[in-house]
Amino acid sequence: MKVLVPVKRVIDYNVKARVKADGSGVDLANVKMSMNPFDEIAMEEAVRLKERGKADEVVAVSIGVKQAQETLRTALAMGADRAILVEAADDVHQDIEPLAVAKILARVAQEERPGLIIAGKQAIDNDMNATGQMLSALLGWSQATFAGELDVDGDSATVTREVDGGLQTIRVKMPAVVTADLRLNEPRYASLPNIMKAKKKPLDEKTAADYGVDVSPRLTVVKATEPPVRQAGEMVPDVDALVAKLKEKGVV
Amino acid sequence: MAVLLLAELNDDVLALDVTAKAVTAAKQLGDVTVLAAGAKAAEAAEAAAGIEGVAKVLVAENAIYAHRLAEPVAALVASLAGSYSHIVAPATADAKNILPRVAALLDVMILSDVTAVVDADTFERPVYAGNVIQTVKSSDATKVITFRASTFDAAAHGGSGPVETISAAEDPDLSEWIEDKVAVSDRPELTSAGIVVSGGRGIGSKEDFSLIGALADKLGAAVGASRAAVDSGFAPNDWQVGQTGKVVAPDLYIAVGISGAIQHLAGMKDSKIIVAINKDAEAPIFQVSDYGLVADLFEAVPKLTEKL
Ligand SMILES: Cc1cc2nc3c(=O)[nH]c(=O)nc-3n(C[C@H](O)[C@H](O)[C@H](O)COP(=O)(O)OP(=O)(O)OC[C@H]3O[C@@H](n4cnc5c(N)ncnc54)[C@H](O)[C@@H]3O)c2cc1C
Ligand SMILES: Nc1ncnc2c1ncn2[C@@H]1O[C@H](COP(=O)(O)O)[C@@H](O)[C@H]1O
Numbered sequence: 001m002k003v004l005v006p007v008k009r010v011i012d013y014n015v016k017a018r019v020k021a022d023g024s025g026v027d028l029a030n031v032k033m034s035m036n037p038f039d040e041i042a043m044e045e046a047v048r049l050k051e052r053g054k055a056d057e058v059v060a061v062s063i064g065v066k067q068a069q070e071t072l073r074t075a076l077a078m079g080a081d082r083a084i085l086v087e088a089a090d091d092v093h094q095d096i097e098p099l100a101v102a103k104i105l106a107r108v109a110q111e112e113r114p115g116l117i118i119a120g121k122q123a124i125d126n127d128m129n130a131t132g133q134m135l136s137a138l139l140g141w142s143q144a145t146f147a148g149e150l151d152v153d154g155d156s157a158t159v160t161r162e163v164d165g166g167l168q169t170i171r172v173k174m175p176a177v178v179t180a181d182l183r184l185n186e187p188r189y190a191s192l193p194n195i196m197k198a199k200k201k202p203l204d205e206k207t208a209a210d211y212g213v214d215v216s217p218r219l220t221v222v223k224a225t226e227p228p229v230r231q232a233g234e235m236v237p238d239v240d241a242l243v244a245k246l247k248e249k250g251v252v
Numbered sequence: 253m254a255v256l257l258l259a260e261l262n263d264d265v266l267a268l269d270v271t272a273k274a275v276t277a278a279k280q281l282g283d284v285t286v287l288a289a290g291a292k293a294a295e296a297a298e299a300a301a302g303i304e305g306v307a308k309v310l311v312a313e314n315a316i317y318a319h320r321l322a323e324p325v326a327a328l329v330a331s332l333a334g335s336y337s338h339i340v341a342p343a344t345a346d347a348k349n350i351l352p353r354v355a356a357l358l359d360v361m362i363l364s365d366v367t368a369v370v371d372a373d374t375f376e377r378p379v380y381a382g383n384v385i386q387t388v389k390s391s392d393a394t395k396v397i398t399f400r401a402s403t404f405d406a407a408a409h410g411g412s413g414p415v416e417t418i419s420a421a422e423d424p425d426l427s428e429w430i431e432d433k434v435a436v437s438d439r440p441e442l443t444s445a446g447i448v449v450s451g452g453r454g455i456g457s458k459e460d461f462s463l464i465g466a467l468a469d470k471l472g473a474a475v476g477a478s479r480a481a482v483d484s485g486f487a488p489n490d491w492q493v494g495q496t497g498k499v500v501a502p503d504l505y506i507a508v509g510i511s512g513a514i515q516h517l518a519g520m521k522d523s524k525i526i527v528a529i530n531k532d533a534e535a536p537i538f539q540v541s542d543y544g545l546v547a548d549l550f551e552a553v554p555k556l557t558e559k560l
Contacts, residue, residue, distance in 0.1 A: 016514060017380035026384055038496075098352070099361045122496055127379050128364050129348050133322065134356035142426035143322050145349045148489065158430065162489045163345040164443075164498070165262060167433040170321065173426050182479060182496065183489060218361040222374065222387040230521055233542035239555040242527065245543050251447070251504040251525055252471060252560055 001115035001152075001174075002057045003046040005080065006105055006135075007039040009064055009071040010125040017125075023223045026125075028092045035071045038120025040078070042180040044187035045150060046118050047079035054152050055116070057081050061108055063101050065089050069203065076198035077190030083201070084108060088208040088215045095126055100208075100215040102134035107211040109139060114175065116157065121146050121179040132179035142172035148183040253282030253372060258329055258341040258350065259300050261288060261320065263432075266296035269444040270342035272303050272406035277399040279407070280369045281338050283307040289325055291318035297415045304410040314420035319429035320346055326353035328421040333358055333394055337372070343398035343499075351396055360392035365499075367403045381495040382518040401443060402501040402522065435488060442491065445474035447504045450493055450520070453480035454509020454530065454549055461486045463549070464508060467557045476500065476520075478510045494519035509549050512537025529553065 011017055012032040020027045035043075049055040060075035062068040063086040072083035086104050088096050109117060119132040136143035144150075144159035148167065151158045152174075160169045162181045172178075190198070208215045236242045246252045255278045260267035266288065278284045284305055288297040289312045297311035310332070316324040329350070333339060339354060341347035343365045355362040367385070368376035374389045375397065442448065449471065451464040461481070468475045477487035479494060493500055495518035505523035510516060512528070512535055520526070521540055528541035531548050538544040545552060 011380070013515070017383045019384055026380060097361055099356065099359075102356060124495065125380055127377075127381070127495065128352075128362065130352035130355070130362045130364060133349065133352035134362075136322075137326065137353040137356035140424070143349075143353065144427070145322070146345065164490060165432070165434040166488060166490050168319070169430040169433075170319075171428050171430055181489075183483065218392050219363070219388040219390050222389050224379075224387075225385050226383065227378070227385050230526075230540040232539045233526075233544070235538070235544045235546065239545070239547070239552055239559060242543055242545050242556065243559045246504070246525075246527070246560075249525060 001055050002059060002112060003049060003055045004059050004061060004109060004112060004114040004117045005039065005043050005046045005075065006061050006117070006119045006131065007043060007071050007075050008036040008123050009033050009062060009068040010036045010123055013037055013124055019224050019226050023225060025093055025221055025224050033067070035074050036120050036123050038122055038180050040187040041182065041184050042118040042120050043075050043078050043080065044185045045180060048185065049152060050079065059084065059112060059114070061086065061105065063088050063096055063104050065092050067092065072203055073198050074190060076201040077195045078188060081201065083203045084206060085203060086206045086208060086211070096215050097217050097219065098128050098130040098134055099218065100213060101131050102138055103213045104208060104211050105135050106138040107213065116152065116175060117177045119177065119179050121181050132177050136177035139177070142176045144170060144172045144176060145179045146181040147178050148181050150178060150184065253337040254335060255282045255284045255338045255340055256329070256332060256336040257284050257286045258339070258347060259286050259288045259296065260342060260344055260346050261290045261293060261296050264290040264292050264296060266299040268299060269406055269441070270344055270401045271300060273401040273404040274340060274342040274399050275303050275305050275407040276404040277369060278338070278340050279305045281372055285310060287312065287329065287332065289317040289328055291315050301413045301415050302409055302411050304408045306411045306413045308413045309415045310418045311415055312418050312420055316420060316423045320350070321427050321429060322349045322353050323424040323426045324421070325350050326357060327424055329354045330357040331421040336394065338395045338397060340397045340399060342401045347398050351398055355396040358394050358396065360394050360396055361390065363388065363390065363395060363397040365400045366397050367400050381514045382521065383514065400499060402499045435490070439468060440472065440474045442474040442476055443498055443500055446502050447471045447473035448476050448500050448502045449473045449506045449508065450476035450478065450510060451481055451487065451508050452478035452510030453484060455481060455486055458486045463553045467506070467553055470557050470560050478516050507537050507541070508553060510537055511535045512540065
């Protein structure tokens, strides 16, 4: 079985996003970029499936600017066998919407015929939480979002999902789209030898036009603002003082 | 304009609070029709009809909707879409699973976690862990939206709209439910509680998380946790507050042994009063807290529980 893993290049999770002076969006020039953390988890899961003999090939796909190559090299260093870059933008500030990403991924999946696609649950830049669900709909496949546990057995997969009330276990027919939640695994760090090896692994370059997908956005950003900053209040010396303050405010 | 609101049902019981909050948001867009889909959804439908501002309730009863699997519920919603300008739901795990699928079936984008309605096409939503608020205008014929429940007040009780039974849509038959592991608790629900007490990595163990529980019980509060506390096995996943967990905005939020990473702040910084207890005076959580106490939580929390 082949596993496809879509990986997105996003602002590093340790960096605080700043709005550009003209309010048109977030300033991404000279900002540290990394693989979306949920996609590292998805990639780790795919590599483990291969290590356990349940998958024979892992393919990473990224859609966006040329620089997403770096993200794909990281995926290759983690253990992906090959990578596909779909160039769909030339400005790092242009985000490709989940619907367009899902359409491109659907075309890639039709060519590659994976048995399983593992995406991240959410990109930490646009916070959409949508691409996996959309992709699954476009392909007419089963979907298992927010996976905390994944067990592939033949033509079905058993997935335990993190939901609001606790956990839900479902069984999905393959091929399936699964989205990774935080507790699915702890992703490995790529070792130096593997980073070196990754440089020689195949990385195909395509464009959105190759797949005939129109990536023009459906949502126009009218403006971007920073929310009001919360002011730090006061420090209290001890528990008694804290209790007094809370009583004064009438919240306890 | 007509709005279809997918009500949240858990085991056929209406999640009243989040649904009523979504009604408040949806009313700004037009007449609200609520869809109650479940195995036995009639009671939930009646409860939804009782929410003020609900014009009509559609009830779809079929075993395929029992556990809210995404494929059959999305197929049902998409089959009804033609009559509505907006398809909306509260931004819960249930709707985040279903509505993007609906949007793709309709070839439109999704607007996730919307916090304000500007006009029928224009909405505000937080991005980048809440560090940026985007105003976006949609050019799609049908708007598919999840509303962040914590930013809207619940619509009052007092509606009496008609309930109409509709037939089930075709079952895509792609997945099956196996089991739910749902914790039963006497505590209030995390996203609707007036007070939330959350514990972080500083608690150190699952056993010691009972300190947080005891304080919460004294206050009639819900219990939350940071990602680190959940990852370490101190607390269950459904307690996680943050960018990728639950978003809460209670009157009082008490953060204990939590450093205050942006991903955690994203889930609680709209709380009215924030209290932080942390032994590190430099912890970033103090920059957003109204009252900060630098102390060892193992001393401060039992004392606080006793004095309240
Ligand atoms: C993709 C992604 C998504 C994420 N989503 C979330 C999310 O939704 N929610 C979330 O919370 N995090 C999330 N995180 C994780 C986040 O970045 C932080 O790692 C996490 O919030 C840290 O949790 P913590 O504050 O409990 O732990 P730490 O940062 O380790 O802080 C522990 C604190 O406890 C204090 N402490 C220790 N012992 C004591 C004591 N005896 N008395 C008093 N204080 C003590 C320490 O001083 C310290 O400040 C996410 C991260 C990523 C990458
Ligand atoms: N531009 C992209 N390239 C590759 N994968 C993506 C892209 N955008 C989203 N994804 C995948 O979809 C997941 C969810 O993203 P989103 O729906 O944008 O929150 C991510 O974790 C990735 O796995």
